[in-house]
Amino acid sequence: MTTKTSIQIIGDSNQSMDLTKPLLKQGRKWLKRKVTMDELEQRMISQKKIYHPMWVAKMLIIAERKPFPPRITPNMGFVDAVSGYRGLFTNVPPFQSVNSDGLVARPILKSEDQLQPYIQDLQSQINKKYLLKKPKHEIREVFLSYLPLWEYTIKTESGSQTFYLNANTGESEEFLSKLWEDNSWLLNK
Numbered sequence: 001m002t003t004k005t006s007i008q009i010i011g012d013s014n015q016s017m018d019l020t021k022p023l024l025k026q027g028r029k030w031l032k033r034k035v036t037m038d039e040l041e042q043r044m045i046s047q048k049k050i051y052h053p054m055w056v057a058k059m060l061i062i063a064e065r066k067p068f069p070p071r072i073t074p075n076m077g078f079v080d081a082v083s084g085y086r087g088l089f090t091n092v093p094p095f096q097s098v099n100s101d102g103l104v105a106r107p108i109l110k111s112e113d114q115l116q117p118y119i120q121d122l123q124s125q126i127n128k129k130y131l132l133k134k135p136k137h138e139i140r141e142v143f144l145s146y147l148p149l150w151e152y153t154i155k156t157e158s159g160s161q162t163f164y165l166n167a168n169t170g171e172s173e174e175f176l177s178k179l180w181e182d183n184s185w186l187l188n189k
Contacts, residue, residue, distance in 0.1 A: 023152065064133060
């Protein structure tokens with residue numbers, strides 16, 4: 001659905017990423033040979049920006065350490081709102097509100113109630129780092145944000161191939177895109 005709506009995105013939208021190298025890398029992978037940017041542009045069927053929904057949870061981890069005061073560590077996790085894939089951010093990304101200029105994908109996990117089992121799984125991932133006493137978790141904020149991606153379709157000898165690049169980093173999102181068709185990460189099917 002392409003409508004101009006105000007959404008919160010992950011990353012810095014003002015950053016203009018040079019996608020030449022990632023495009024050539026993906027083109028070589030699908031065409032199985034070296035290609036030039038001109039040849040890749042000739043083979044390109046479509047190019048569009050999409051916004052992929054991701055739930056973000058800001059949490060505090062409170063580890064008791066008697067007789068010392070508890071250690072309070074902030075942490076941030078994400079849950080892919082389509083595939084259910086989840087994990088912890090290694091760095092805190094910037095978030096900002098923008099008017100969407102591309103396709104905004106619809107989430108399968110639409111409410112915070114559906115999200116509770118996924119957040120509990122994130123908390124159990126954190127608990128594995130603590131050997132003795134498990135910490136307490138305090139959820140500060142849960143919100144829906146969107147990851148900006150570029151979707152490219154190129155013509156190959158065997159048909160056409162679609163691939164996704166992260167609009168913030170230029171990295172391939174092949175792993176994530178394969179999970180969108182697979183329901184293995186969804187907990188409440």
